[in-house]
Amino acid sequence: MRALLVAEKIAPSEVRRTGPRQVITDLLHRDHHGKLSGLHALARRTGVAIWP
Template structure:
Protein backbone atom coordinates (compact mmCIF):
# COMPACT_ATOMS: atom_id res chain seq x y z
CA UNK A 1 0.00 0.00 0.00
CA UNK A 2 2.79 2.42 0.88
CA UNK A 3 4.42 1.73 -2.47
CA UNK A 4 1.25 2.68 -4.34
CA UNK A 5 0.91 5.91 -2.36
CA UNK A 6 4.55 6.79 -3.00
CA UNK A 7 4.12 6.05 -6.70
CA UNK A 8 1.11 8.33 -6.79
CA UNK A 9 3.15 11.19 -5.32
CA UNK A 10 5.92 10.69 -7.89
CA UNK A 11 3.74 10.14 -10.96
CA UNK A 12 0.01 10.69 -10.34
CA UNK A 13 -0.93 9.83 -13.92
CA UNK A 14 0.90 6.51 -13.67
CA UNK A 15 -1.47 5.27 -10.96
CA UNK A 16 -4.35 5.60 -13.41
CA UNK A 17 -2.83 2.99 -15.74
CA UNK A 18 -4.85 -0.17 -16.24
CA UNK A 19 -2.37 -2.53 -14.54
CA UNK A 20 -2.15 -0.49 -11.37
CA UNK A 21 -5.89 0.06 -11.31
CA UNK A 22 -6.30 -3.73 -11.35
CA UNK A 23 -3.93 -4.05 -8.38
CA UNK A 24 -5.97 -1.44 -6.48
CA UNK A 25 -9.20 -3.28 -7.37
CA UNK A 26 -7.75 -6.58 -6.15
CA UNK A 27 -6.62 -4.98 -2.89
CA UNK A 28 -10.09 -3.54 -2.35
CA UNK A 29 -11.65 -6.98 -2.75
CA UNK A 30 -9.17 -8.58 -0.34
CA UNK A 31 -9.23 -5.88 2.37
CA UNK A 32 -12.33 -7.09 4.19
CA UNK A 33 -11.36 -5.57 7.54
CA UNK A 34 -10.37 -2.17 6.15
CA UNK A 35 -6.81 -2.42 7.44
CA UNK A 36 -5.22 -0.79 4.40
CA UNK A 37 -5.60 2.85 5.35
CA UNK A 38 -5.85 5.21 2.43
CA UNK A 39 -6.89 2.51 -0.03
CA UNK A 40 -10.39 3.88 -0.64
CA UNK A 41 -9.09 7.41 -1.16
CA UNK A 42 -6.44 6.13 -3.58
CA UNK A 43 -9.10 4.16 -5.45
CA UNK A 44 -11.25 7.28 -5.83
CA UNK A 45 -8.32 9.38 -7.04
CA UNK A 46 -7.28 6.76 -9.58
CA UNK A 47 -10.80 6.28 -10.91
CA UNK A 48 -11.41 2.78 -9.54
CA UNK A 49 -15.05 2.07 -8.68
CA UNK A 50 -15.50 1.32 -4.99
Protein backbone atom coordinates in the same frame (compact mmCIF):
# COMPACT_ATOMS: atom_id res chain seq x y z
CA MET B 1 -0.18 0.00 -0.55
CA ARG B 2 2.78 2.14 0.49
CA ALA B 3 4.43 1.64 -2.87
CA LEU B 4 1.27 2.78 -4.65
CA LEU B 5 1.07 5.91 -2.50
CA VAL B 6 4.72 6.75 -3.17
CA ALA B 7 4.20 6.13 -6.89
CA GLU B 8 1.18 8.41 -6.83
CA LYS B 9 3.28 11.22 -5.36
CA ILE B 10 6.06 10.75 -7.90
CA ALA B 11 3.98 10.09 -11.02
CA PRO B 12 0.22 10.39 -10.43
CA SER B 13 -0.69 9.70 -14.05
CA GLU B 14 1.15 6.36 -13.98
CA VAL B 15 -0.93 5.12 -11.04
CA ARG B 16 -4.05 5.74 -13.12
CA ARG B 17 -2.95 3.25 -15.76
CA THR B 18 -4.52 -0.20 -16.10
CA GLY B 19 -1.89 -2.20 -14.16
CA PRO B 20 -1.84 -0.18 -10.96
CA ARG B 21 -5.62 0.22 -11.06
CA GLN B 22 -5.96 -3.58 -11.21
CA VAL B 23 -3.70 -3.88 -8.16
CA ILE B 24 -5.91 -1.37 -6.32
CA THR B 25 -9.01 -3.33 -7.33
CA ASP B 26 -7.42 -6.56 -6.08
CA LEU B 27 -6.51 -4.91 -2.77
CA LEU B 28 -10.09 -3.71 -2.36
CA HIS B 29 -11.34 -7.26 -2.88
CA ARG B 30 -8.92 -8.63 -0.28
CA ASP B 31 -9.20 -5.91 2.38
CA HIS B 32 -12.46 -7.11 3.95
CA HIS B 33 -11.81 -5.45 7.31
CA GLY B 34 -10.59 -2.09 6.03
CA LYS B 35 -7.10 -2.45 7.47
CA LEU B 36 -5.35 -0.79 4.53
CA SER B 37 -5.48 2.84 5.54
CA GLY B 38 -6.15 5.18 2.65
CA LEU B 39 -7.08 2.46 0.16
CA HIS B 40 -10.55 3.81 -0.56
CA ALA B 41 -9.24 7.35 -0.98
CA LEU B 42 -6.56 6.11 -3.38
CA ALA B 43 -9.18 4.17 -5.32
CA ARG B 44 -11.34 7.29 -5.65
CA ARG B 45 -8.40 9.42 -6.79
CA THR B 46 -7.43 6.89 -9.44
CA GLY B 47 -10.96 6.26 -10.69
CA VAL B 48 -11.35 2.72 -9.36
CA ALA B 49 -14.97 1.83 -8.63
CA ILE B 50 -15.75 1.28 -4.97
CA TRP B 51 -18.74 -0.85 -4.12
CA PRO B 52 -20.65 -0.76 -0.84
